Amino acid sequence: MEKIDNNKISSWWLLVPTSFLYIITFFIPLITLLVMSFSRFESSVTTVGFYLDNYEKILTDGITLKIFFQTVELSLMITLFCLLLGYPVAMLMRRVGPKARLWILLLVVSPLLTSIIVRNVAWVLILGRSGMINDLLISWGLISKPLPLMYNAFGVVLAVVHVYLSFMVLPLFAALSSINNSLEEAAASLGAKPLSIFFNVTLPLSLPGIMAGCTLVFILSMGVYLTPVIMGGNFVVTLPMLIEDAVRNRYNWPEASAMALLLLVAIGIMIVISSSIQKWVKS
Amino acid sequence: MSNIQLKNLTKKYGSFNAVDSINLSIKNGEFVTLLGPSGCGKTTTLRMVAGFIKPTSGDLIIGGSNMVGVPPQNRKVGLVFQNYALFPHMSVRKNVAFGLKMKKMQQSLIAEKVNKILETVQLQELSERMPSELSGGQQQRVALARALVIEPEVLLLDEPFGALDKNLRDHMRIELRDLQRKLNISTIFVTHDQDEALSMSDRIVVMENGKICQIGSPSEIYENPASVFVAGFLGLSNIFSAVCTKIIRAKKTIEFEGLTIEIESEKLNKSDKISIMIRPENIQIYKKKNDSKKEDFLGFIKSKIYLGSTIQYQVKIKDGPVILINANNSKILNYQDFDTNEEVRVHLSKNAIYPII
Numbered sequence A: 001m002e003k004i005d006n007n008k009i010s011s012w013w014l015l016v017p018t019s020f021l022y023i024i025t026f027f028i029p030l031i032t033l034l035v036m037s038f039s040r041f042e043s044s045v046t047t048v049g050f051y052l053d054n055y056e057k058i059l060t061d062g063i064t065l066k067i068f069f070q071t072v073e074l075s076l077m078i079t080l081f082c083l084l085l086g087y088p089v090a091m092l093m094r095r096v097g098p099k100a101r102l103w104i105l106l107l108v109v110s111p112l113l114t115s116i117i118v119r120n121v122a123w124v125l126i127l128g129r130s131g132m133i134n135d136l137l138i139s140w141g142l143i144s145k146p147l148p149l150m151y152n153a154f155g156v157v158l159a160v161v162h163v164y165l166s167f168m169v170l171p172l173f174a175a176l177s178s179i180n181n182s183l184e185e186a187a188a189s190l191g192a193k194p195l196s197i198f199f200n201v202t203l204p205l206s207l208p209g210i211m212a213g214c215t216l217v218f219i220l221s222m223g224v225y226l227t228p229v230i231m232g233g234n235f236v237v238t239l240p241m242l243i244e245d246a247v248r249n250r251y252n253w254p255e256a257s258a259m260a261l262l263l264l265v266a267i268g269i270m271i272v273i274s275s276s277i278q279k280w281v282k283s
Numbered sequence B: 001m002s003n004i005q006l007k008n009l010t011k012k013y014g015s016f017n018a019v020d021s022i023n024l025s026i027k028n029g030e031f032v033t034l035l036g037p038s039g040c041g042k043t044t045t046l047r048m049v050a051g052f053i054k055p056t057s058g059d060l061i062i063g064g065s066n067m068v069g070v071p072p073q074n075r076k077v078g079l080v081f082q083n084y085a086l087f088p089h090m091s092v093r094k095n096v097a098f099g100l101k102m103k104k105m106q107q108s109l110i111a112e113k114v115n116k117i118l119e120t121v122q123l124q125e126l127s128e129r130m131p132s133e134l135s136g137g138q139q140q141r142v143a144l145a146r147a148l149v150i151e152p153e154v155l156l157l158d159e160p161f162g163a164l165d166k167n168l169r170d171h172m173r174i175e176l177r178d179l180q181r182k183l184n185i186s187t188i189f190v191t192h193d194q195d196e197a198l199s200m201s202d203r204i205v206v207m208e209n210g211k212i213c214q215i216g217s218p219s220e221i222y223e224n225p226a227s228v229f230v231a232g233f234l235g236l237s238n239i240f241s242a243v244c245t246k247i248i249r250a251k252k253t254i255e256f257e258g259l260t261i262e263i264e265s266e267k268l269n270k271s272d273k274i275s276i277m278i279r280p281e282n283i284q285i286y287k288k289k290n291d292s293k294k295e296d297f298l299g300f301i302k303s304k305i306y307l308g309s310t311i312q313y314q315v316k317i318k319d320g321p322v323i324l325i326n327a328n329n330s331k332i333l334n335y336q337d338f339d340t341n342e343e344v345r346v347h348l349s350k351n352a353i354y355p356i357i
């Protein structure tokens, strides 16, 4: 018994390399952020202290909070579309053989393997005012003037979903493939039709995967920057853009820090919600 | 509650015949066991009956109607899986009620039926537990209750006791058999445990390489195996190749491994090469000093294994084979103990020798 305990303690040393990395790249910046967000920024001079100026501004200027909620809304939309598109893909991956599964996986992660610039330029060529889709529709006479396919929320959601789909599909696939086939067969032999099997067995048992995928995609979407900039073209403004503006154009690190913390709080709330949904379903 | 017929039922994977044109007819309320070594096609057969595998060819008739192409949900088949396949996110009660809920049965009727079946399998107290809070035997009973509550026409069980320990298995055997008799439900039971097959079945179907070797009652299969494979698969046996050397009407003289013995058989012809099977419990051994009959063989004890109710000896017969003998270890019958290397007399009665022709 003693020996096992000793082993347990000594095993913690395995964490040392990662701890260093986390301290340097996570905890120190986080503390800096926290300190910075309570600092005062006046005529280009930052004073460290405990001031609530930045928070007061964010919450009362009427625009930051509005953009924050827009960002949340956009992220929720991205998450929802990832879920709706990703679930069938994950189901398919579970049913096909290992070879086909690998090809589907490759297809799903392919956006991650291409450079963000190439990807977004491609979107412009496809969705732009004189992009492929609009050209085709006009030449077929289906529309007379170009559809607004980008430089709006639609374009942003589409492009971000394209990249983040893999972060939804992988946890979903992991959850689905851990469901024993015999459970669905048992349901079938008990008279359940395919749709009933899905809603009574498959869906509830894949809930952990749904929650993991949604949380992941939501967190990533709250912080996505470059794709909305290109696809939204100034018409879609998100909180990360405000942060970037504060840092780069106004050198206002304190305000940027406060906005970043707002983002962090939103993500924290999302995690709490998703874990309490899981707990609630379990009981 | 329905008769089942498999007609030339076949399942091919590529050119491999997992199940090779089997014919089987199961009467109402009959308990039939599929027995055979791993990979012989038992599960495949069962899954074709359940509707999860589409047969390559052949027909499956349940209660008079052809089931080929009918999806599992419309087959009225109750299925118990080896791993139980209980829904982990539902309580015992919800698991059992699932099939009735799918039938859109009235809530009060569902509750009534679920209570009744839970009582039958003695699980009333555990009805609000989750499957993960049950022991293996309890899970097994939930699986059974869940399959039976929908009153299926056919009950299918695929090695249902595989994960249970021996005592519980023996107990569940009796429980299942009682329940099956009470409900009079036609049952196909898959196992590769010969004790299970012998003790539970009305009839046993012995399979090998996707084909049926023999169908018969447990005693038929055990005492009159149709092939060396069946003889070897069920119980212990001594199997030798033999030649028939002399015939006087039904009296045939056979020779095997240097021994000559006379048996009675109608079918045997002169110079026929056959196999003979001798069950170890049908051979008697005696102390050498007792006055010997002339047809007994002499030999010595090569090894001895204590098995509790019996003792298993390997006896090397003088100028003959090594033969396996199970001697009763009852202290009140004519109990005799032998030591290793002790010289003994072996009595082979002609009834003990079963020719496999």
Ligand SMILES: Nc1ncnc2c1ncn2[C@@H]1O[C@H](COP(=O)(O)OP(=O)(O)OP(=O)(O)O)[C@@H](O)[C@H]1O
Binding pocket: B013, B018, B036, B037, B038, B039, B040, B041, B042, B043, B044, B045, B192
């Ligand atoms: N999907 C499949 N593709 C190819 N061959 C298969 C497939 N499923 C089963 N087989 C083969 O069919 C044969 C019969 O399989 P089956 O599962 O019916 O055996 P079994 O008698 O149930 O064996 P066990 O006692 O080990 O469960 C085996 O040789 C198996 O390898």
Ligand SMILES: [Mg+2]
Binding pocket: B042, B043, B044
């Ligand atoms: Mg099997």
